[in-house]
Amino acid sequence: MSANLYPSPHIAFTSAENSDIAGSFLDINLDALKRNYRYLANRGKKADCAAVIKADAYGIGLEQAANALWQEGCRTFFVALPKEGARARKILPQATIYILNGLMSQQACGFYQQHELRPVLGSLDEVDLWQSHCATTQTDLPCAIHFDTGMNRLGLSLKSAHLLADRIKANALSFTPSLIMSHLACADTPLHPLNTQQLDKFRTIRALFPDIPASFANSAGIFLGPDYHFDLLRPGIALYGAQPVNDHPNPMNVVATLQARILSLRNVTKGDSISYGAAAVTNRDSRIATICVGYADGYIRAGGSTMQKDGAKVWVAGREAPIIGRVTMDLIMIDVTDIPASDIAPGTLVEMFGPHIAIDDVAAAAGTIGYELLTSLGMRSERRYHLDHETD
Ligand SMILES: *Cc1c(COP(=O)(O)O)cnc(C)c1O
Numbered sequence: 587m588s589a590n591l592y593p594s595p596h597i598a599f600t601s602a603e604n605s606d607i608a609g610s611f612l613d614i615n616l617d618a619l620k621r622n623y624r625y626l627a628n629r630g631k632k633a634d635c636a637a638v639i640k641a642d643a644y645g646i647g648l649e650q651a652a653n654a655l656w657q658e659g660c661r662t663f664f665v666a667l668p669k670e671g672a673r674a675r676k677i678l679p680q681a682t683i684y685i686l687n688g689l690m691s692q693q694a695c696g697f698y699q700q701h702e703l704r705p706v707l708g709s710l711d712e713v714d715l716w717q718s719h720c721a722t723t724q725t726d727l728p729c730a731i732h733f734d735t736g737m738n739r740l741g742l743s744l745k746s747a748h749l750l751a752d753r754i755k756a757n758a759l760s761f762t763p764s765l766i767m768s769h770l771a772c773a774d775t776p777l778h779p780l781n782t783q784q785l786d787k788f789r790t791i792r793a794l795f796p797d798i799p800a801s802f803a804n805s806a807g808i809f810l811g812p813d814y815h816f817d818l819l820r821p822g823i824a825l826y827g828a829q830p831v832n833d834h835p836n837p838m839n840v841v842a843t844l845q846a847r848i849l850s851l852r853n854v855t856k857g858d859s860i861s862y863g864a865a866a867v868t869n870r871d872s873r874i875a876t877i878c879v880g881y882a883d884g885y886i887r888a889g890g891s892t893m894q895k896d897g898a899k900v901w902v903a904g905r906e907a908p909i910i911g912r913v914t915m916d917l918i919m920i921d922v923t924d925i926p927a928s929d930i931a932p933g934t935l936v937e938m939f940g941p942h943i944a945i946d947d948v949a950a951a952a953g954t955i956g957y958e959l960l961t962s963l964g965m966r967s968e969r970r971y972h973l974d975h976e977t978d
Contacts (some may be wrong), residue, residue: 587602609878609916610846611935614646618839622825623658625837627945629808633815636662636801638822640670640686645960646826646842650971652677655825664706664820666692669691672705682765684730684765688740699727703887704764706730708740713750713759718762730765730801735787736780737771744787751794765818766798773806773814774832781810792816828956829946836944842960843940844877844904844967846879846900848932851922860919861911865892868910875902877936884962885938887913889921889952898951899972901937903929940950 627635637660643651652663652674662682665671671685688708689695692715699719707713707729720727731750734741742750753759764925768788772778785802788821792800800818805824808815809831824830854860859867876901876960881887887915890913891897897909904927910921922930927967939959949959 589723590918597820604968608847609842609849610883610938610967612963612967612969613843613845613940613972614650614969615839615841615843615972615974616650617972618652618827618841619646619654619825620658622827622838622841623655623660625821625839626805626808626821626824627659629637630815630819631812633803633817633819635660635819635821636664636684637825638686638820639674640806640822641961642670644822644826645963647969647971648673652681656681658817662818664822668697668701668703671853672697672701675703675932677716682728682764686732686740689715689731691715692719698722699800704729706732706740706765706767707742707763708732709742709892710746710749713742717760728763728764729761730767731763731795733766733768733788733791735768735784735791737769739769741768744791747791747794754795763795763798765801766795767801767818767820770802770804770807770810770814773804773810774830775968776810776831781814785813788816791894803842809834823957823960826960827945828960829944836946840941842880842945842963844885844938844963845935845940846877846883846918846938848875848930848934848936849878849917850876850932852876852932859911861890862914863912865890866911867893868921870923872910872921873925873927874910875904875907875920875922875936876928877918877920878913878916878936879967881966882915883914883966884959884964885918886949886952886959886962889913889948896951898948899943901940901942902934904941907936908966931947 609867642648664684665688671834672681677766684704684706686706689705689712732741755757801818802816803814803818805821824838827838829836854872856870889898899906907920907922911919939948946956949956
């Protein structure tokens with residue numbers, strides 16, 4: 587198969603081999619990631635800006651993201667799990683790396699120490715584990731302390747915060763926390779009353795630990811304004827280009843673009859059903875393209891259409907087209923009736939999300955959020971990392 591047989595306005599293959607055998611392509615623009623970091627960091631006038639790179643940097647690739655963010659000046663990173671931290675440590679020998687999910691066990695302490703990872707301690711029990719590890723090894727290892735201000739997920743209560751503050755005052759803590767933090771539950775909804783309630787609580791807690799830097803804002807929290815910034819911003823999703831705040835224009839650059847190849851085209855008559863369960867039926871004579879991507883590539887199955895519900899849109903030959911019928915494991919059908927036949931052929935690449943189709947719109951059509959779509963992408967698509975000057 588020669589790529590020339592399958593002309594497409596979107597084709598920009600990096601390797602002839604892969605271009606001939608891949609069904610879908612996940613393009614990651616690392617310069618866009620860097621610009622997003624710079625944009626968020628500039629919003630924090632006095633605050634430093636960290637980066638959350640958990641879950642393989644929200645699916646775009648932990649190593650690549652970590653490297654690009656370090657180049658852009660990021661020095662503090664958050665992951666969820668110790669193993670993610672060890673991976674990040676290999677790429678980032680000098681960075682500060684926090685493990686959001688805290689300390690799983692006494693035995694885990696050695697792993698943190700070995701890889702110079704800082705746990706985000708989420709309960710007094712975890713504080714005790716770290717304390718006893720530091721005492722046994724005669725070390726003063728840095729860590730963060732997480733306080734719960736309204737998520738009810740991880741973190742010390744206000745009452746525990748007082749107990750901890752008393753311990754510090756009495757010099758009864760054998761290590762020095764390097765960060766205190768809390769996490770917002772509703773930052774993506776700026777007018778939600780929980781935002782200011784959490785802020786008030788966090789201010790109270792912060793006053794108990796005046797000498798320790800504080801971190802509060804995730805991506806959406808950054809946009810709530812400087813009151814929410816404290817000393818260290820902690821964005822994740824906005825770095826990767828998804829919309830941080832609901833019902834607001836998205837100021838972030840697109841980082842991830844998913845494209846899939848058209849495999850075949852067929853004409854169907856009005857009333858024919860498409861895909862499994864015959865859940866969608868054409869209401870006119872239609873032209874249907876079958877494209878080489880499915881839920882096993884991470885494209886959420888609920889993004890398909892049924893007679894009751896529209897599905898997600900795709901972008902093909904300079905226009906929008908709808909998904910028709912259920913998303914299957916390896917394949918999706920789209921309705922290309924309104925697209926001039928001469929503009930598409932087998933091999934044409936279809937944008938599933940990217941510059942023309944917002945990842946958040948696809949997620950919404952599938953009843954989910956950009957976070958879940960990004961972190962579902964997996965490894966089956968052919969991944970290509972770009973810098974600005976290499977794209978189109
Ligand atoms: C995931 C996470 C973040 C990043 O949140 P985004 O909404 O992706 O910016 C920040 N802090 C904590 C505790 C998290 O779990």
